Amino acid sequence: MSSVAKGVKSIEAVNDFVIKFANVNGTGSASANNLFAKSIFRMGIPMSPKNIFPSNIQGLPTWYEVRVSEKGYLGRRGGTDFMVSVNPQSMAKDVKEVSPGGYFLYDNTKPLDLRLHRDDINFIGIPLMQICMDEYKDARQRQLFKNMIYVGALAALLDIEFDVLTGLIADQFKGKEKLIAPNVHALELGFQYAKANFECPCSITVKRCDNVGDRILLDGNTACGLGAVYAGATVAGWYPITPSTSVIEGFEKYCKRMRIDPASGQKNYAIVQAEDELAAIGMVIGASWNGARAFTATSGPGVSLMSEFLGLAYFAEIPTVLIDVQRAGPSTGMPTRTQQSDIVAAAYASHGDTKHVLLFPSTPKDCFDMTAQAFDLAERLQTPVIMLTDLDLGMNDNLSEPLSWDDAREYDRGKVFNAEELEAMSERFGRYLDVDGDGIPYRTYPGTHPTKGSFFTRGTSRDEYAVYTEDGSEYVKNMERLLHKWETAKSYVPAPEIISVEGGKKVGLVHFGTSKDATLEAVDKLAEQGIAADSCRIKAFPFNHEVEDFIAEHDTVFVIEQNRDAQMRQLLVNECEINPKSLVKILHYDGMPITADTIVQRVKDVVQHDNVTPIKRAQ
Amino acid sequence: MSFFKPAFRHPELPTNELGFTKKNYEGSISTLCAGCGHDSISAAIVQSIFELSIPPHNIAKMSGIGCSSKTPTYFLGNSHGFNSVHGRMPSVATGANMANREMIYVGVSGDGDTASIGMGQFTHAVRRNLNMMYVVENNGCYGLTKGQDSATADVGSISKKGEPNPFEAIDLASVALQLGATFVARSFSGDKNQLIPLIKAAISHRGFALIDVISPCVTFNNNPGSTKNYEHVRDHLAATGTVDFVPMREEITADYGAGTAQEVTLHDGSVVHLQKADADLNVNDRRSALKLIKDYKAQDKILTGLLYMDADSQDCHETIGTSKKALRTLGESELCPGDKALQAINESLR
Numbered sequence: 001m002s003s004v005a006k007g008v009k010s011i012e013a014v015n016d017f018v019i020k021f022a023n024v025n026g027t028g029s030a031s032a033n034n035l036f037a038k039s040i041f042r043m044g045i046p047m048s049p050k051n052i053f054p055s056n057i058q059g060l061p062t063w064y065e066v067r068v069s070e071k072g073y074l075g076r077r078g079g080t081d082f083m084v085s086v087n088p089q090s091m092a093k094d095v096k097e098v099s100p101g102g103y104f105l106y107d108n109t110k111p112l113d114l115r116l117h118r119d120d121i122n123f124i125g126i127p128l129m130q131i132c133m134d135e136y137k138d139a140r141q142r143q144l145f146k147n148m149i150y151v152g153a154l155a156a157l158l159d160i161e162f163d164v165l166t167g168l169i170a171d172q173f174k175g176k177e178k179l180i181a182p183n184v185h186a187l188e189l190g191f192q193y194a195k196a197n198f199e200c201p202c203s204i205t206v207k208r209c210d211n212v213g214d215r216i217l218l219d220g221n222t223a224c225g226l227g228a229v230y231a232g233a234t235v236a237g238w239y240p241i242t243p244s245t246s247v248i249e250g251f252e253k254y255c256k257r258m259r260i261d262p263a264s265g266q267k268n269y270a271i272v273q274a275e276d277e278l279a280a281i282g283m284v285i286g287a288s289w290n291g292a293r294a295f296t297a298t299s300g301p302g303v304s305l306m307s308e309f310l311g312l313a314y315f316a317e318i319p320t321v322l323i324d325v326q327r328a329g330p331s332t333g334m335p336t337r338t339q340q341s342d343i344v345a346a347a348y349a350s351h352g353d354t355k356h357v358l359l360f361p362s363t364p365k366d367c368f369d370m371t372a373q374a375f376d377l378a379e380r381l382q383t384p385v386i387m388l389t390d391l392d393l394g395m396n397d398n399l400s401e402p403l404s405w406d407d408a409r410e411y412d413r414g415k416v417f418n419a420e421e422l423e424a425m426s427e428r429f430g431r432y433l434d435v436d437g438d439g440i441p442y443r444t445y446p447g448t449h450p451t452k453g454s455f456f457t458r459g460t461s462r463d464e465y466a467v468y469t470e471d472g473s474e475y476v477k478n479m480e481r482l483l484h485k486w487e488t489a490k491s492y493v494p495a496p497e498i499i500s501v502e503g504g505k506k507v508g509l510v511h512f513g514t515s516k517d518a519t520l521e522a523v524d525k526l527a528e529q530g531i532a533a534d535s536c537r538i539k540a541f542p543f544n545h546e547v548e549d550f551i552a553e554h555d556t557v558f559v560i561e562q563n564r565d566a567q568m569r570q571l572l573v574n575e576c577e578i579n580p581k582s583l584v585k586i587l588h589y590d591g592m593p594i595t596a597d598t599i600v601q602r603v604k605d606v607v608q609h610d611n612v613t614p615i616k617r618a619q
Numbered sequence: 620m621s622f623f624k625p626a627f628r629h630p631e632l633p634t635n636e637l638g639f640t641k642k643n644y645e646g647s648i649s650t651l652c653a654g655c656g657h658d659s660i661s662a663a664i665v666q667s668i669f670e671l672s673i674p675p676h677n678i679a680k681m682s683g684i685g686c687s688s689k690t691p692t693y694f695l696g697n698s699h700g701f702n703s704v705h706g707r708m709p710s711v712a713t714g715a716n717m718a719n720r721e722m723i724y725v726g727v728s729g730d731g732d733t734a735s736i737g738m739g740q741f742t743h744a745v746r747r748n749l750n751m752m753y754v755v756e757n758n759g760c761y762g763l764t765k766g767q768d769s770a771t772a773d774v775g776s777i778s779k780k781g782e783p784n785p786f787e788a789i790d791l792a793s794v795a796l797q798l799g800a801t802f803v804a805r806s807f808s809g810d811k812n813q814l815i816p817l818i819k820a821a822i823s824h825r826g827f828a829l830i831d832v833i834s835p836c837v838t839f840n841n842n843p844g845s846t847k848n849y850e851h852v853r854d855h856l857a858a859t860g861t862v863d864f865v866p867m868r869e870e871i872t873a874d875y876g877a878g879t880a881q882e883v884t885l886h887d888g889s890v891v892h893l894q895k896a897d898a899d900l901n902v903n904d905r906r907s908a909l910k911l912i913k914d915y916k917a918q919d920k921i922l923t924g925l926l927y928m929d930a931d932s933q934d935c936h937e938t939i940g941t942s943k944k945a946l947r948t949l950g951e952s953e954l955c956p957g958d959k960a961l962q963a964i965n966e967s968l969r
Binding site for chain 1: 643647674675676677679681691692694697698699700701702706707708709711712713714715716717718719721722739740742743747753809917935936939941942943946947949951953954955956957958960961962964965968969
């Protein structure tokens, strides 16, 4: 059955819509969906694809949502204009989700359950399974090519340039050329069926433009892994956990290409899959203590397990780089859904008085740059640096500025005495002496000098010479120096990105990480409605003075974050001694990325309704 | 206990091949209880490394938490040491070893640190065949928290509180053998003559070398009903034989007598010579070692000495194929692929 919407105008859109694919996981739909998304990208139209997948390997519903936006808005929009339904399990839910006037493409090999019918949307029935049964004998081929057939149909319906699709297939099967023709044939089957049976294109279309520029399409996790390669990381200890696994896989992929010693064929890196997250961070700390650049990647549950070791690294002052790809917690939570809810846990990980440097990337380029920066910061400050990314950024392909590296850049290995410096030293080496007055002491690598510079690293209290002591004044002196070092850190961590608009200074939007796209889109939408909002993207903790100044300069400051408890706001209140009343929460935490509309609505509610009178209760 | 270490040393103290005296290998004064077996082990480590003429700074001392894990402060003061967190020394040692394969790693742990809280990490360090010596100072009890039974306490062993331990003991040597450890020995802190050659062999071994050293706790587990008190251990020891370690550069001159001797040549040419007390033992046969430990245990005996070694084992670096150069010595030119390569990657992502 195919039918058109009655009494409702079909959605008309060029390069500005949301299309969603409802699939069964483990059926090979991912590569077909990627092919679709990349064809839009190659046509020069900004778009952002998001995988919405279950914590499961095969058989459960999975969705792939692509926002196409010529204006370049890459945050999640919400709503679905075009649904490609290839999963009977979720069909009832999927059909309800389509906006009035939108499209519902489905496999009509079996007739549609009439109870699912809606008058206000367009139904496009394509007998995907029947076409496959007629065309292919092998069950696996029927399964895989079914996906290509609907992509072919979409090419006709949405007016995708067919050459772009065939070009992508040629790229994908480089080296396996005999697979090109059958895939193109499957695309053509869908394309021809759509042309023959429906008005093509439909009222939602794409049109080539030039708004992608030199941007690339990359997931944040791979960018982190690549950043670690460029930063000179040689040791990675890790334990698999969604959604962080592809950080180390990305590191390994590029190490295999670029870190094999050409003469010997040996690896200039060591990746150890640990027995658990405790061991993973232990390995990082051991390797960093011994002078290598080392890192690990994990998600919330791993951070909980690593807390004790993070306290050791803070107190014993050992550089440690940890990438936390956040997912929805607490506990196992929603392992395949996104959130920004490890902020407080990461900032103060471990018992006792501890604070850790945090970095908040928003784009794959940030992931690359900040991973590299994390190593410099960790070694300069001799302390853990935790990068807080999330599933949305880490596991989805994101449109990103291209990566770059300054070949003149040298790694900042921090304050380390070498053998010559130790040899020339007449005074006693003090591992925890604040020689330069910035709270950062000098360290030595094990094995540097036969008789000078050795010390005992420990998590117990010690004096400036690393000798065990329980003397309260020595303990306090050391803890105060660590605080002083924390102050020094403020001048090393990246400053916020502040965007001021004309007529601003009243409303300020504080955001970080993956709330960036939604926030900047909200700024535009608010401007259209007469509300000028400045924005401040926090890139690091401790907060530098620019963040504090931004908050002080605005009448109403909103803190936008993807967790329930306003964790960034807690840190701001706690660390900058800001009156909590001056920071308005904007929270979103259902596991899906935040939308601009969520922000706009909340800002309007507060800014335009300041004079709401409280409801009076009957006595 | 003493509170000060005498600064004076005889000016003509013997030196090793590097010109260092034993003083160069000592640490600060021990704060353990007087008569603690752990101090004897520290002394044996100092003696062994001094005699092996290893530069003191070429050793890294690794430990966890507990009485045993405090001891690295008391030996090798010119070596870096790392007193990590409870039960987690193996992972820190793994990272350290990955960073620099050229150093020698001496791990010291206890029965609580290894057989309870650290059991997971211990077993994984064994199966990775991490190149290190791992000494367990095994006293069957928790000393720093005043005498609770540990997981290596024998069933029925009576602690100072007077209660017999109801649970089965974990035998670390057997566990290590089952996990594929490539060097397994057991000793007694009171038997320096046996301990020193075992330490030398363990340090020279390429791969994971476990020495489970029974080291009675004089304060909390030296009471009559304990199976880890000095008297009981002395009375129930059975050695695999006398062990001798001959470094590569020395000729074997002693006459060991035929028939019951076994020699194992290490990767660097050193030789471990075992004059066997039990003809059934073959130190190259894992199953024979496991069986003998059980057989002696059935007779209420603690079998000590060299139990098993595989002199040709591959350590973790060889298994995963890391560079022969210590990873930490590599710089930007070897590690950073540069902008040109990055631009090519960008191009592949369009």
